[in-house]
Amino acid sequence: MFSNKEEFKALFLQRLEMTYGKSFNDSTKWDQFHTLGSMIREYISPDWIQTNERYRSTGTKQVYYLSIEFLLGRLLRHNLMNIGMEEVVSNGLKELGIDLDELEEVEADAGLGNGGLGRLAACFLDSLASLNMPGHGCGIRYKHGLFEQKIVDGYQVELPEQWLRHGHVWEVRKADLAINIPFWGTVESYTEKGGLRFRHVDAEMITAVPYDIPVVGYNTNTVNTLRLWSAEPSPYPINKDILKYKRETESVSEFLYPDDTHDEGKILRLKQQYFLVSASIRSIIRSYKRNHASLLKLPQYIGLHINDTHPVLAIPELMRILLDEEKLGWDQAWEVTTKTISYTNHTTLSEALEKWPIRLFQPLLPRIYMIINEINERFCKDLWLRYPGDWERIEAMAIIAHGKVKMAHLAIVGSHSVNGVAKIHTDILKQREMVRFFEISPEKFNNKTNGISxxxxxxxxxxxxxxxxxxxxxxxxxxxxxxxxxxxxxxxxxxxxxxxxxxxxxxxxxxxxxxxxxxxxxxxxxxxxxxxxxxxxxxxxxxxxxxxxxxxxxxxxxxxxxxxxxxxxxxxxxxxxxxxxxxxxxxxxxxxxxxxxxxxxxxxxxxxxxxxxxxxxxxxxxxxxxxxxxxxxxxxxxxxxxxxxxxxxxxxxxxxxxxxxxxxxxxxxxxxxxxxxxxxASEVLNYYQNGGYHSREYYHLDTRIRNVVDSLGNGFFPGVGDEFETIYDSLLMQNDQYFVLRxxxxxxxxxxxxxxxxxxxxxxxxxxxxxxxxxxxxSSDRTIREYADDIWNINSSPGAVR
The missing domain is CATH 3.40.50.2000 (Glycogen Phosphorylase B;)
Structure with a gap:
């Protein structure tokens, strides 16, 4: 298909005319882009199939990177570069009067992320494939991503991000692999073989439909997978208005980070997080069981990595599957779970370490809450044995406390590895933010400085x-x-x-x-x-x-x-x-x-x-x-x-x-x-711990500071009135939390x-x-090698080089 310029041109023209029923001269840029994209996807499909078969046949351990964001960017030129066909295609298109740069502009950035968290995940997938390592991504196929930003009179205005308006040429819908995810309902107990068992009943189901995107390695035939889940109405009967159910269902995969200032938004975020991990883990285990009889060996073949706290429900969900579906005992299930799951912490900001109100969590995810509660009870019991009478410590470290479920605590307790993403960050986690967890499990904590592709x-x-x-x-x-x-x-x-x-x-x-x-x-x-x-x-x-x-x-x-x-x-x-x-x-x-x-x-x-x-x-x-x-x-x-x-x-x-x-x-x-x-950092942390910073002193002592701060409200900006009063107050009345004036x-x-x-x-x-x-x-290649060696225990599994 891409062996030389002339062959490419002939096949490109043939495919375009057959697909769109129009002559090349009548085709649009979008027709041309979509034709080229579909040709590239077909070209890499044999390698995609063979990569999965290679992993299966060799029994190699595979890692699944669970992330709420994957900020991929455009894939057209990136994929051409990785398969070594950029020059052939660019020259062939040029002779047809098409500029590859202009064609690239047709492709929308995939609306699957916002910032560094999502771009890191995308770089990691690129490095995994390029290093021939068996690692895949699991995320959500957001219909509108975060938002498209417009600036109107200097103000940010949010518009729906219509990145899927014309479809997504790189994805393959796999409706036959759909999974039904339960919410709400109740938990009932029953006995089986003398043991107490639980099942989730009267649940409202949402169908998770997978869309797979190939992740192409550079100059290699390894093609890993990014699986994105789309929320669709389930065929199961429901006890509510059908249109309301449809709206609520589709909202689960509609936007990244829905506003959670109110309960409705908090519930939606929790739904998203459980939807992601439940669909992903059940899919992974379904695949695993085709080749392995016992889930006791799961950690030998599967690694689940949690990218920040958003996918932490992977821990109780894996426990639920092992307990309720595979009928393992608690201790066996816990050992399998903790050996399988690893966690990256991305922040020291307390507001970013998610905490969910029990009053919302328990009714939405009743069985998952029961399991988290049991994890918490056992963990606190262990703490009591270690620190008898130290109620303050136990209260501070508990997974459930003060009416909230603390996701970062659950992540640390339920995983075998906890890593920060830069040396200073990891040191702060170990010495301050998570010091009590570090004291009881120092072997879990390690650093993996981020990298980029x-x-x-x-x-x-x-x-x-x-x-x-x-x-x-x-x-x-x-x-x-x-x-x-x-x-x-x-x-x-x-x-x-x-x-x-x-x-x-x-x-x-x-x-x-x-x-x-x-x-x-x-x-x-x-x-x-x-x-x-x-x-x-x-x-x-x-x-x-x-x-x-x-x-x-x-x-x-x-x-x-x-x-x-x-x-x-x-x-x-x-x-x-x-x-x-x-x-x-x-x-x-x-x-x-x-x-x-x-x-x-x-x-x-x-x-x-x-x-x-x-x-x-x-x-x-x-x-x-x-x-x-x-x-x-x-x-x-x-x-x-x-x-x-x-x-x-x-x-x-x-x-x-x-x-x-x-x-x-x-x-x-x-x-x-x-x-x-x-x-x-030590000076900042000392201020937070011991006080001593007074922003007004800097305002009064430095005329430069006084001039610019006063400009926020003294008419320097005509016609804005008290527009910037909030900023002024944050610097002087609220003592400048982030030391801007200092x-x-x-x-x-x-x-x-x-x-x-x-x-x-x-x-x-x-x-x-x-x-x-x-x-x-x-480079993320260095970072991924460190994850592979120190946390995931996976190896390169190369096929032939392109």
Whole structure:
């Protein structure tokens, strides 16, 4: 099909005309995209089938990665690149008058995730397949994803994300493998062979229908699977209005992260989470039992990995299957469950460690609640034996307490491995946030610093830089990213540095065209492109960034002698629909942008850009064009970050706090190749524990801070009234929870230092080169090898190389 250009063209034209009943000249871009996508999917299908058969026949252990998010991005060019057919197809299409870049634009980003959690999961799947490792994903097929972000008068407006409007060419619906998932109802007990048994009766069923997406390895014939579940009405009889049941059912797989400020939203989220794990585990066990008689050996052949707390119900669900369906005793079932399940913690934020009210949980999932309650009783009994009389400790560690089910506690107790995602994050978990669990089970805790797919984020996103790297050190880095370190041997190669500079300038010019097209604003590619793109959250401190921009604006206006290298500040971020404060920060960014970009006295020095609807495909254009990577979270709050790694790999220089993986970036690249500011994690944690921070002191003592904070409400922004009163109050009345004012002076100083460094072109290019050279450590290939060796106990299972 793809053996040469001429064969491809003939088959492409034939397939298009047969599929759509129209001539090529009458076909649309969508017809052409869908035709090509279906041809690629068919091309990889034999490898997909053979991969599954290889795993089955060899009895190799397989891992299933359970995640509420999989942020895949576009797959057309990625799959072509992985099967080695990009050039053939691109040239063939070109002769037909089709631009592959334009065809790629037709593909919608899959609406299956929001931020780093989902993109990490996608990178892990890519690495598993590329390393020939038996690992698959399990998620939900959201009809509308999170939302499509539009900015109207500076305000975020959420629209349904219609990514499935024209179907999804990569997926295969498998209705014959559908599973019915029970909710509500009651639990009745009965005796069988002298033992007490339980069954869930009078339940309301929802049918989970699987859609499988092939995960294609790079330059290998391994094709793993991402299985996504869609919620559909069940044929079982129901005791409610049929239309209401249909609406409630379809809502389970309609949106990612439904608003849970009210009980209805909380119930929907719980439904989603149980729907995901029950369908996935029952499907996995159904497959397992085709080749194995006893589930006592399940951990030898199956690993279930929980990506954050959302899929933690996998623990009681596996217990339910082993107890109620397989008739194992409790101790046997518990041993199988804990040996099978492993857990990644992604946060130290207490609000992100899910806790569900019993009053909602118990009626929705009655049998699952019974099992969790029994797990809790046994765990607390063990704690009592270990710490007799220490009620405070037992209360703090209990899985069920104060009317709530604590999902992080359940995850730790019910798994054999608990890992953080950066060294500092794991240390904070062990020493502070989960110290009591660490004291009783230190062997469970380990670190796995996150990584990113260098094939997606360098080879695909920045092809000219990738080609230059290959020309300089050879192609081995694609399969072995640690080989990027050889770039360091070329630090004084003037030709290499010059070519790097030209590539960066070209990427910046391309992004400038995109900015002009999307916003109407002209930006200077010779300016510093200073970028902060990530989820909008108070701890990520987009607020610190925009307050500093306000300070720069005032400085340029007020001081005629002030000089700085021109800067273009670029933001991209979605705020959760119910996150009022985050939406105010988006409005503030736009208010500042409107003032700066329309002021001729400053806009040759300063521009502020907000790119709406930040997503993977847009990120692939932003990262290669960035000079400064803003990673400015309050120290101790960002578990790891992965955007910092993508920027680094594309030659941007990090400006950030010593938080998350920034610390390891500094260790790898060298302190001279990163700009560090602000409080340390230990200083922040000390403030939280012992107090002593008073934001008003910084407001009164630093005129820069006072000027920008006062600007939030003194008429600096015409016509906005008390629009930013919430932000003002958070900084002064609520004592600035994330230390924005405490770190302001340090942040302003480091920006001056970065600006001066940029003006030394050779010095900056060397910093950029050293970041790229040391970015190989942050490939997800390294991370996955560590998971495989230390947690999952799986091995590479290669077929033939393409």
């Amino acid at each position: 260098h094939r997606r984020w360098l080879l695909k996103a920045n092809p000219r830089l990738a080609a230059l790297i290959t020309e300089t050190i050879g192609p081995s880095w694609v399969g072995n990213p640690s080989s990027l370190s050889h770039l360091g041997e070329h630090l004084n190669d003037q030709s290499l540095l010059g070519q790097m500079n030209a590539i960066k300038r070209g990427n910046k010019e391309s992004l400038a065209l995109k900015i002009k097209e999307k916003t109407g604003i002209t930006v200077d590619p010779a300016s510093i492109f200073d970028v902060q793109v990530k989820r909008l959250h108070a701890y990520k401190r987009q607020l610190l960034n925009i307050l500093h921009i306000m300070h720069l604006y005032k400085q340029i206006k007020d001081d005629q002698s002030f000089n700085m290298h021109p800067r273009t500040f670029i933001f991209g971020a979605k705020a959760s629909p119910g996150y009022y404060y985050a939406k105010k920060i988006i409005k503030l960014i736009h208010a500042v942008a409107d003032k700066v970009n329309h002021d001729p006295k400053v806009n040759d020095k300063l521009k502020v850009i907000f790119l709406e609807n930040y997503r993977v495909s847009l990120a692939e254009e932003i990262f290669p064009a960035t000079d400064i990577s803003e990673q400015i979270s309050t120290a101790s709050k960002e578990a790891s970050g992965t955007g910092n790694m993508k920027f680094m790999m594309n030659g941007a220089v990090t400006l950030g706090t010593l938080d998350g993986a920034n610390i390891e970036i500094m260790e790898k690249a060298g302190e001279e190749n990163i700009f560090v500011f602000g409080l340390s 770190d302001f002076a340090s942040y302003a100083d480091i920006h001056k230092q970065a600006g001066k460094a940029y003006e030394n072109e050779q010095g900056w290019l060397k910093m950029s080169l050293m970041n790229i050279a040391h970015s190989g450590y942050f």
